[in-house]
Amino acid sequence: MSYLPVPPTDPSMRLSEAEALGVVEATHPLRVRSRIMRRLLRRPVAVVAIAVIVVIYGAGIFAPLIAPHGFNDADFQDRYANPSLSHPLGTDSLGRDLLSRAIWSAQTTVIISVAAVLTGGLMLGVTLGLLAGYLRGAADFIIMRLGEIFGSVPPILMLLIITATLLNDVKDLGSNIEDVTGQHWIVSSGAPSYVLVFGALAMFGWVGLSRLIRSQVLALREAPYITAAQASGASNVRILFWHLLPNVGNLLIVSLTLSLGAAAGAEVGLTFLGIGVQSPHPSFGAMIADAVGLSNVREHIQLILVPAVVVSSLILAFNLLGDQLTDVLSPRHR
Amino acid sequence: MAPGLVSYILRRLAVVPAVLLVVSFATFTLGRYAPSDYVQMQAGTRANPETIDRIREERGLNDPVYEQYGRYIWHAVQGDFGTSVKPRGVPVSDVIFPRLWVTVQINLLALVFSWLIGIPLGTLAALKRGTWLDPFAIGVFLLVASVPVLVSVPLLQWFFVLKLHLLPSGGWSDASFFGVDLGIFSARAILPVLVLTLASVASLARYMRAQVLEVLDQDFVRTARAKGLRGDVVVVRHVLRNAMLPIVTIFGFELAGLIGGSIFVETLLGIPGMGLLFYESVTARNYDVMMAIVLLGTTIFVLAMLAVDIAYGFIDPRVRLGGVGG
Numbered sequence: 001m002s003y004l005p006v007p008p009t010d011p012s013m014r015l016s017e018a019e020a021l022g023v024v025e026a027t028h029p030l031r032v033r034s035r036i037m038r039r040l041l042r043r044p045v046a047v048v049a050i051a052v053i054v055v056i057y058g059a060g061i062f063a064p065l066i067a068p069h070g071f072n073d074a075d076f077q078d079r080y081a082n083p084s085l086s087h088p089l090g091t092d093s094l095g096r097d098l099l100s101r102a103i104w105s106a107q108t109t110v111i112i113s114v115a116a117v118l119t120g121g122l123m124l125g126v127t128l129g130l131l132a133g134y135l136r137g138a139a140d141f142i143i144m145r146l147g148e149i150f151g152s153v154p155p156i157l158m159l160l161i162i163t164a165t166l167l168n169d170v171k172d173l174g175s176n177i178e179d180v181t182g183q184h185w186i187v188s189s190g191a192p193s194y195v196l197v198f199g200a201l202a203m204f205g206w207v208g209l210s211r212l213i214r215s216q217v218l219a220l221r222e223a224p225y226i227t228a229a230q231a232s233g234a235s236n237v238r239i240l241f242w243h244l245l246p247n248v249g250n251l252l253i254v255s256l257t258l259s260l261g262a263a264a265g266a267e268v269g270l271t272f273l274g275i276g277v278q279s280p281h282p283s284f285g286a287m288i289a290d291a292v293g294l295s296n297v298r299e300h301i302q303l304i305l306v307p308a309v310v311v312s313s314l315i316l317a318f319n320l321l322g323d324q325l326t327d328v329l330s331p332r333h334r
Numbered sequence: 335m336a337p338g339l340v341s342y343i344l345r346r347l348a349v350v351p352a353v354l355l356v357v358s359f360a361t362f363t364l365g366r367y368a369p370s371d372y373v374q375m376q377a378g379t380r381a382n383p384e385t386i387d388r389i390r391e392e393r394g395l396n397d398p399v400y401e402q403y404g405r406y407i408w409h410a411v412q413g414d415f416g417t418s419v420k421p422r423g424v425p426v427s428d429v430i431f432p433r434l435w436v437t438v439q440i441n442l443l444a445l446v447f448s449w450l451i452g453i454p455l456g457t458l459a460a461l462k463r464g465t466w467l468d469p470f471a472i473g474v475f476l477l478v479a480s481v482p483v484l485v486s487v488p489l490l491q492w493f494f495v496l497k498l499h500l501l502p503s504g505g506w507s508d509a510s511f512f513g514v515d516l517g518i519f520s521a522r523a524i525l526p527v528l529v530l531t532l533a534s535v536a537s538l539a540r541y542m543r544a545q546v547l548e549v550l551d552q553d554f555v556r557t558a559r560a561k562g563l564r565g566d567v568v569v570v571r572h573v574l575r576n577a578m579l580p581i582v583t584i585f586g587f588e589l590a591g592l593i594g595g596s597i598f599v600e601t602l603l604g605i606p607g608m609g610l611l612f613y614e615s616v617t618a619r620n621y622d623v624m625m626a627i628v629l630l631g632t633t634i635f636v637l638a639m640l641a642v643d644i645a646y647g648f649i650d651p652r653v654r655l656g657g658v659g660g
Binding site: 145148149155156157158160161162164165166168215261265268269272273285288291292294297298301304307308311312313315316319320323326 | 349352353356357360361364365367368369472476477479480481482484485487488489491492495496503540544593594595597598601602612613616617624627628631636639646
């Protein structure tokens, strides 16, 4: 495996004077990164974590191909069945196959957490955090006050209000889109509640990350190599994305890894409360909601065990991976 | 105290009313915008529509939202936060504060336990780096931190309530001690405190371990060791003090998440705290209670965040509070 080459023809990527003079470390962090990837794959814990994520994400992505039953195929003759050949993990209170429910729920988890982390975390969080920390002054003030407003209610309170109140409107929007495009699967596929949940998560997901990045940039921007870049006439955009971003990149990778786990947990929680993904669409939150209650826990512990094991191991895998990445990435621990 | 700090705090505090206005307006609008309202819900589907409309008219629910909001804010700044509709006619503060007290008791106890256990555990794991204890500790911390409350509550119920018959399955019971209602001495408090402690002790220990490791490799620690300082003095005076920086921010975040973090524990265990109250008030469209909880939660959050930022400035002088340019 080779490192990512820096195209010398692109003028914006030429070495700045400071870099040429050796004031700045000339090895671009991207080159270091592929070495880090190899180092990560030599660690058994990291490999196990990646494997768990790949299995659960793979199950979710290929759910239509591998799930033995549909997520809502009820069989009232076969309720609370024990594991058997046709139902490897047994069935739930409506006689639905638990393995298939889990596979389809993984699909929901993948869709919502990836969408929320890409939009809220990566696009909004990184850009706003970099700008606030680097520009300071008015931009910092506006972004941080915006963040304060968005973050100044405990997110779960606002998520609860938003998902509890806006579902009908998002559904209306969905059916309007159906009318315009002639695609009539949108509302029945459950897409509105998916959009609502990931949208709400993204809306509040950027605040934490941008604060984190801002605080790093605040400390970094006083560093000599930034002063050197400024002195050599580098533009703000170049300093932000070329000098600062790679140096908060380690933090970012770890944070995004952890965010994926956290977003998965948030979706499960909202759906558990009955305001996330709407029944009968599958979610681990819905599976847990069906399984709690003392009589269910007493007599059908497997109902809670299936979603419990999958959700916990997915979140654990993301946390493990985040931890391993931190170890590998931290320059002082090599 | 630096002279800049006072003006910084004042400047930040000046923003609080604006934040409260925006958040309250958003919450108010969303609440009024939601399908159905409390009149419809309490009257049921078979009630006479004209009666329902008359009640709405009387209560001003048919007015434009901005008028209702203006009225709400006008009363709120005079200290009148309205009345609850379920239980009916009770002033909001009488509904909220007993419930807040329950949540605070559980969380405070869990916080004390998790800090008492988490900080030493995390430090120990970091100092034992390179031995079997460290990877073992990390594994256990991570496992415990990764199990969501939604999962741990039913599993702990299964174990302690159904198998061992040690603990009551849920609920809350108060006893009066010198005129103060305390529920934490009842066996019913054990399960929620255990769940919340488990949830935060593990993440706290993880952060602490990471921070201590970060500081251990710094030059000044090597210098301190090289000049012959005793190991425990180095750890306490040089390592711990610097490792506490991000930990202090976690304290702020925990305070900020007080109400939201309690929703799942309280709904699962049937504990009459703020989290359960909030969930009930949203689903029952108990507008005034919902608004008051959001305003209270917002105030707590903003103040907690301000404290975090001030702490940052104190511990790491490289972060200059409120400085312009530079």
